[in-house]
Amino acid sequence: MRESGAGRRQRVLAVVEARGEVRVTELAAELEVSVITARRDVEGLAREGRLRRGHGVARSLVPVRPPPVPGERGGDVVALVVPERHAYLNEVVHGARAALEEAGVQIVLHPAPQVAGAEQPIVDRVLAGGDVRGLLIAPRWRTAAAQDTDDCWLAGLEIPLVLMERRPRPGSALRGRDSVCTDHGYGVDLAVEHLVALGHRRLVLAARDDSPTARALRAAFAEACAARPEVAAATIVLSAPDAGADPAVAPDEPSLADLVCERGATGVVMHGDIDALMLVRQLAEAGIAVPRDCSVVAYDDVVAALGSPPLTAVAPAKAEVGRLAAGLLLERLARGPAVGQPRRVAVLPELKIRASTARVSV
The missing domain is CATH 3.40.50.2300 (Response regulator)
Structure with missing residues (x-):
């Protein structure tokens, strides 16, 4: 799924804050976008007061201490x-x-x-x-x-x-x-509990399957649904064709929006904010309104609040x-x-x- 501009800018900010200072050309290469796009994102974030812009670089607003010299006191x-x-x-x-x-x-x-x-x-x-x-x-x-x-x-x-x-x-x-x-098991349980409390009985988890986090989410969803007799049907699918452990093997599956229609699902937990935002658009194109016809919970909460509508989300600390x-x-x-x-x-x-x-x- 194509990444939104807001999601990309959030990634720019996270990289800059993690490193203190990053060249715009390095950001472009890492985010796999053009230098012009990376520069525009940096300029926009600077106008919002979220980072500082220098000549060809982006700097974090978090002060960075000079690195201590190894061997001196505190020089670990x-x-x-x-x-x-x-x-x-x-x-x-x-x-x-x-x-x-x-x-x-x-x-x-x-x-x-x-x-x-x-x-x-x-x-x-x-x-x-x-x-x-x-x-x-x-x-x-x-x-x-x-x-x-x-x-x-x-x-x-x-x-x-x-x-x-x-x-x-x-x-x-x-x-x-x-x-x-x-504790991803706890996070998934929160999402399932929330949907069940709202009356949802046919649920879908769309998640990756190529990381410890993804595998934990899939196992936790199955367990959370099995523990609640109110859940009539629980389906686990890949969040995208390339979201498996072997991205070269893309399963021949219907789109997630088609699957929601086919299964009569009214609640979806989506692994990743960007994919969740794209799902809302796909559902709308299929005539399924969120949240009137289907409720969506994102798992991540980096840019979920920027959606239309703003997405309910599990937010790991x-x-x-x-x-x-x-x-x-x-x-x-x-x-x-x-x-x-x-x-x-x-x-x-x-x-x-x-x-x-x-x-x-x-």
Whole structure:
């Protein structure tokens, strides 16, 4: 689905806030748009007072401390490894950055390319330099098999690390490491509970299937619907043809709007704000009004409030996830990696009710 201008500008802002300063040409390459489009987005955000514009660069309004010198007091260096072009994790990185800078710790960001196994050579190279004392990491893990592959080498690292928005599976070699993750099961349950309370009985979840978050949402939706006898039918589909673990294999399925009509669904939970905004338009084109005929809940809440109508959304506290992950890592750096039990922190999202959900018409 084509991204809206508001969604793209939100991604621009998230990248700039995560890094402090970014060249416009780099933004254009990362967001896969023209330099002219990136420049217009930066100018618009600057007029709104959300960032500062310099000669060919965009700067965050959040003050950036000069990085401390490794080896001096407070000169710890922490590496952040996250997938490139991942808007969701940009806010997580921003939260971690704020907490680490407040503690006087130098941060080095390493975006991982969208290829299998990209994180390990990056981490190996980073640690070979000898300056990095801690690691915050969110592996891509497009499949469960990819997660299994990464478990052993990550668990064997000899520096403190904290997983961000990733949770070790039962029996994983990583179960002895710290992690901070949104409780996506709780978030999906909030969405289903809200729709059921409004009288919706035939529900659809449209989600990706190529990340730990996506897999958690799909499992949680099935569980939440099964636990409520009021739900007469629950359907799980891909949010887009390329949203599976293997984007080269696009399933031959009807459009989501057609599926809603076919199944008689009156409530949809959509993984991702941009896809949810596009769904509202597609439903309207099919003669289905939101929320009169179908209620829509977005899962993310980055730009959901900018929709017409504004979208009800599950809002993960992404910056808080990053802040808490940084706090755990700082404790490990201060006390030693082997001191204390490993901790798994689950951060509860909230449901923000707006105009895209309503009681079922009778």
